[in-house]
Amino acid sequence: MAMNVSEFIIQRIKEWGVSRVFGFPGDGIGEMDGMLGKAEREGKGVEYIRPTHEEICSLMATAHAKFTGEVGVCIATSGPGAFHMLNGLYDAQMDNQPVVAIIGQQGLASLGTFVQQENNLERVFADMACYVQTIVSPDQAQAVIDTAFRTARLRLQPAVVILPHDVQAMKWSEPEPENWVSRSSAVAPSTAITPPLSEIVKMAEIINAGSKVSFIVGHGARGATDEVLEAADLAGAGIITALRGKQVVPSDIPWHTQQLGLLGSKPSLDQMKDCDTLVLLGSNYPYGQFLPATGQARAVQVDLKPEQLGIRYPTELNLWGDVKAVLQALIPLLARAEDRSWQEKIAADMVDWEREMHDQAMIGYDDGVNPRRVFHELNQRLPENAIVTCDAGTTADWYGHHIRLRRGMMGDLSGRLATMLAAMPYATAAKFAFPDRTVVCTIGDGAFQMLGMNELITVKKYLAKWSNKQLIIAIMHNDDLAQVSWEMRTEDGNPLWRGSQDVETMDYAGYAELLGFKGIKVTKDDQAAAAWDEAFAHPGVTVIDAYVSRNVPPLPPHITAEYAINTAKALLKGDPMGLNVIKDSATAMAVEGIGRVKNALHRRDDEK
Structure with missing residues (x-):
């Protein structure tokens, strides 16, 4: 049966394994939208999810790729629709995710003639995408779609296909063998790349020679959990996970010290100070100031992104390959470390840290709920196979410090881009x-007001599709863009400027109830546990509106002189929250100090 270019593209993306797309309509993509509707009516289509904004479409496509390992697909119209998708596509680029964006354009004759919504989209997307191409004829469509999917998968980046309005409706037929016409395949490439055995042998020799080995594991090691654990066990290694790698290593592994850096743990920082061997597995950890001193450790990196090898630390060996495939080749070459003192120390330090995190969560503040308490109580109640999403800002601090993902659970966020508002589209995806x-x-609350509130409407629209309708949104309600407020103090020595930082307050629980969902307010610390119990007992959508303090410090595991001096400067310049900042910070630091004394005493008693 004859089909047009739009119908062919729908058929082709299905051949690439696509069952769901995230789209927003417009006249620039009108024929494609019409054929998506026709395919749906005929039972031959893909599931079309239409949220409230094109940026949400691209963030949902990125999240789909992150959670499933499949290619995420988003569709939007020309001009403003295309531009709205940029932020989510940059999220895919910076977190190494395969996404294909199909974007409308005005007709071929309009290109370069300054008509309405005609823009040079190839130039716009060139910085972000690994492949950008406009389809200008039916004979070109097959090769462009196949190249977009193949390139996105291989390079772990977004690809963009631009589809002029008139081309969308042109008749399509199978390309004939002729000059200038490419005939392509919809066969996904293998990414199970393994370097030569000689390189694997070198990696084993470096690890076997170490006595204090540390692994940093990122999202690039997804699917290699068993191999990472076996290799670490053989090497007697400690494990640190990047924030996006949190789900790769179960939290109950004693020598897994969670994250590193400002929102990491002290045991992770101590590992980096003391290790003699560093192994980076599928991680582009971007904060070099927390890595070992130059020359301290012999270092190896394994990654599918060759351009990201050897750029964070002066590695001795860089292996371009898939983490799972490399570790499977490596494990038979690893000698089992007999001395377990390094792992034992790491495990003991982590016990102390968990005790400290508990104590920090139990602090009561007189200017609002302790946000740590909200996350601590959530962590105690996470059901099996739960998925947790986290936004940029102080929520990422509390997520890193307090959420422990067990085997089978998943969790993610916008990593290197760290865009606000991603947590809601991630959750719906x-x-x-x-x-x-x-x-x-x-x-x-700042991120929720951006586009998160809109997405509750999307949730209401599609709720019936979900067999388990339990979705819980916990809002840290402090009327402040809190992370930036703290960055103003600690990075630049400036006081809080309420003109930029204040978030207009509103009743988020009441808003949820307007949409027919459950709303729960938390105004006291001792209400947090009950709120989570009520939310997890409810079989539908719940919004927890937690009125938290805006002044609880996201204390790093080690406070630098710069951090302390800049904070003092900000307070001396007349920070409007200065008194509460001083009180809350002093309380948190006092609990930290007391906790570390207690831990030392516990350690001494254990040694006796």
Whole structure:
């Protein structure tokens, strides 16, 4: 049966394994939209999810790729629709995710003639995408679509296909063998790359020679959990996970010290100070100031992104390959470390840290709920196979410090881009991908006001599709863009400027109830546990509106002189929250100091 270019593209993306797309309509993509509707009516289409904004479409496509390992697909119209998708596509680029964006354009004759919504989209997307191409004829469509999917998968980056309005409706037929016409395949490439055995042998020799080995594991090691654990066990290694790698290593591994850096743990920082061998597995950890001193450790890196090898630390060996495939080749060459003192120390330090995190969560502040308490109580109640999303800002601090993902759980956020508002589209994308699982979204009120509130409307629209309708959104309600407020103090020595930082307050629980969802307010610390119990007992959507303090310090595991001096400068310049900042910071630091004394005493008693 004859088909047009739009119908062919729908058929082709299905051949690439696509079952769901995230789109927003417009006249620039009108024929494609019409054929998506026709295919749906005929039972031959893909599931079309239409949220409230094109940026949400691209963020959902990125989240779909992150949670499923598949290619995420988003569709939008020309001009403003295309531009709105940029932020989510940059999220895919910076977190190494395969996404294909199909974007409308005005007709071929309009290109370069300054008509309405005609823009040079190839130039616009060239910085972000690994492949950008306009389809200008039906004979070109097959090769362009196949190249977009193949390149996105291989390079772990977004690809963009631009589809002029008139080309969308042109008749398509199978390309004939002729000059200038490419005939291509919809066969996904293998990414199970393994370097030569000689390189694997070198990696084993470096690890076997170390006595204090540390692994930093990122999201690039997804699917290699068993191999990472076996290799670490043989090497007697400690494990640190990047924030996006949190789900790769179960939290109950004693020598897994969670994250590193400002929102990491002290045991992770201590590992970096003392290790003699560093192994980076699928991680582009960007904060070099927390890595070992130059020359301190012999270092090896394994990654599918060759351009990211050897750029964070002066590595001795760089292996371009898939983490799982490399470790499977490596494990038979690793000698089992007999001395377990390094792992034992790491495990003991982590016990102390968990005790400290508990104590920090139990602090009561007189200017609002302790946000740590909200996350601590959530962590105690996470059901099996739960998915947790987290937004940029202080929610990422509390997520890193307090959430412990067990085997089978997933968690993610916008990593290197660290864009606000991603937690909500991530959560809804997770529900579409895994409709039988409980999803928890943790988000600040500033991010929720950006586009998160809109997405509750999307949730209402599609709720019936999910077999398990349990979705919980926890909002850290402090009327402040809190992370930036703290960065103003600690990075630049400036006081809080309320003109830029204040967030207009509103009743988020009441807003949820307007949409027919459950709303719960938390105004006291001792209400947090009950709120989570009530939310997890409810089989539908719940919004927890937690009125938290805006002044609780996101204390790093080690306070530098610069951090302390800049904070003092900000307070001396007349920070409007200065008194509460001083009180809350002093309380947190006092609990930290007391906790570390207690831990030392516990350690001494254990040694006796």
